[in-house]
Amino acid sequence: MANENENLTVRERQAIQTRKNLLDAGKAIFLENGFQKATISQMIKRAHTGYGTAYVYFKNKDDLLIVLMEEVMEKFYQVAEQSFEPKSKGEAQEQISEQVRLFLMLAVEEKAMMNVIKEAIGVSQEVEQRWNLIRERFIERISVDVRYSQKKGLANPTFNPVLVARGWFYANEMFMWDCVKGDNLFSIDDVIMNLTQLYVDGLY
Amino acid sequence: MANENENLTVRERQAIQTRKNLLDAGKAIFLENGFQKATISQMIKRAHTGYGTAYVYFKNKDDLLIVLMEEVMEKFYQVAEQSFEPKSKGEAQEQISEQVRLFLMLAVEEKAMMNVIKEAIGVSQEVEQRWNLIRERFIERISVDVRYSQKKGLANPTFNPVLVARGWFYANEMFMWDCVKGDNLFSIDDVIMNLTQLYVDGLY
Amino acid sequence: MANENENLTVRERQAIQTRKNLLDAGKAIFLENGFQKATISQMIKRAHTGYGTAYVYFKNKDDLLIVLMEEVMEKFYQVAEQSFEPKSKGEAQEQISEQVRLFLMLAVEEKAMMNVIKEAIGVSQEVEQRWNLIRERFIERISVDVRYSQKKGLANPTFNPVLVARGWFYANEMFMWDCVKGDNLFSIDDVIMNLTQLYVDGLY
Amino acid sequence: MANENENLTVRERQAIQTRKNLLDAGKAIFLENGFQKATISQMIKRAHTGYGTAYVYFKNKDDLLIVLMEEVMEKFYQVAEQSFEPKSKGEAQEQISEQVRLFLMLAVEEKAMMNVIKEAIGVSQEVEQRWNLIRERFIERISVDVRYSQKKGLANPTFNPVLVARGWFYANEMFMWDCVKGDNLFSIDDVIMNLTQLYVDGLY
């Protein structure tokens, strides 16, 4: 506990704090202005650091957002990582349904940040690449679940798990962006029900 | 003499030609440099017109791309507009499969232009909005097909046609961007087969 | 018809004027602040043009200075281009002496600008290259004179005209920079006398 | 000799080593990147020292280069300091010729470093001043030689030794920079021969 800090010199602790200040300030500025309009100037001003300091810790604006993005996505990973060991089609549907709900809810909770991220994905090569990595991680996890269900004789074994996982995630991701955008044309529950049912009916 | 009419006609013809030159030059420049790096300068230079001329025909760079985009999407609309009146689940699967194939093939054919469009969607509000409109048009058309199948007793009537159509299109669209990106991890045929089967098995 | 031409000419005339304004302003700013400290901002401000305008006419600060430099060097070229057709060693010494005098006088006259140029040569690759070109032009001209004297039997024919011309110009150039620098340790007349005598005694 | 080090405390020895590391690293970095692109960062990294350490030993980047420059110039001084006591014009020409050869050869040997120095002279006031000092030292030495020859009745006594020495060194210096630049348009031997002959024929 206290040991952790004892291992660090005063200098190191200050450095960590400075980085954190920058991250916090960056997040606030991004949320206020969006990705493109946000400037490093604003951030260092709010973090009470010097101009060069930001560049000690982050290569540039994109880089800072990526760190923030990973932080947010951490929560999503936890949802994706949930154990999935259904014993029947019914159980599968229930669990998948629940996972989709958590996924969308999380997105809605982090709505503001997700919108910044979406903007950044379109604008910054680097951020887009990072998002693709994140996506692949989700798809990979879903593939495992599909394979599990196939092995257990619950899911149609003729499907290619990777392609199914990919298609399934794509639909979810796009609905997620819809939810985040805010002009909610549909109830989230309707989306979940229809989406899951179609998937489960098709796959299982 | 019919001089006046002929003069007007000549003028009109010149105008049409100028517009076409601009469009052709614009397309070439977009394909060479991508959306952001492309400049109006380059375009008017290649079209052998003056700076201001481009603005006679197009509101701005985004506007020019949108015209180009609509031109390309016209072909896609034709695929979407194909009659869909299956008499059995088998026929449905066959027809949907074929439609997906045409959709993806078209995208691959127009690969270069689709990549420019993708870039522009991320960067330009206007283009993004236009793309959303295009997307809605596709989804609308699919909804009609779903409803038809439900009415005919082929498709599960408990599904919300709009949500199903949307989810289905989202998956297709994302795979389309994958195909267009070029690092083809999967065979298009595998994608089509798995995607269609899952959809048809789930819906019908 | 004539009107159209006049309109075009008006435009062109304005453009030429704008360019001239920029050049004049640029020169003034360079003289006031030196090469490195001078900024395009200051120049456009003094020329009463917009920021972008400067970049319509000049690629960058270096480019603008090069134009100014060529303007100044034009006067030097005229000295170098003077006819040189001595009939005796005495005449040669007299003419060379006179040329060196004009060369150094000119440099002293344009002292301020020459100092800017010297600074720029050290700092900007482009300017340095341009200066090398200018130098070669002088050396080339001197070579011609040396060859003339050799042909006339006045100068020692065993010397390589190009190398002699180069060495001779180098010494002159360096003394020129000394004169321009201002801490005149020597009288210009002494420099001319000694330099020319050594050269003429050696070569003729 | 080894005593010198034995007299030093561990601390002092470490300090000397650190300084040497910095100097070596600095030289390597300068040679790799040129003067302007070289950064202190790179140097301290390669020398395995901390940021501040470099500033314990050197006032700044220019200062470090000056130390390196003096080291290189030391060899040149030795050439300049060679005894010069010719008994005839022939001997003078021979000795001067040899000195020029050594001078140019040395420059070519240290080509890489000389190029860095040239860049630095143009960019840094401090380095330029130091170079001027070095130059004066050479000129001073040559003046002594000229005076010696005049006293011995070998050289024309009407010449101002200081001005002759200066002109002579200027020509040599400039040819030296040419040799160092690398696009060798002339054979070094031709340069030496022509240059020396002109000088000796003129002066003696």
Place this chain on the structure above:
DNA sequence: CATGAATGAGAATTCATTCAT
């Protein structure tokens, strides 16, 4: 002796767009 976190000045530059001709 050694360190390294923090600093901050500041000039260049682009290109879509306008509007007078």
Place this chain on the structure above:
DNA sequence: CATGAATGAATTCTCATTCAT
């Protein structure tokens, strides 16, 4: 219908140097 000279906003990112530890 066509032109093209003029505009100008606004952020980036570097790196030598300092000084508290």
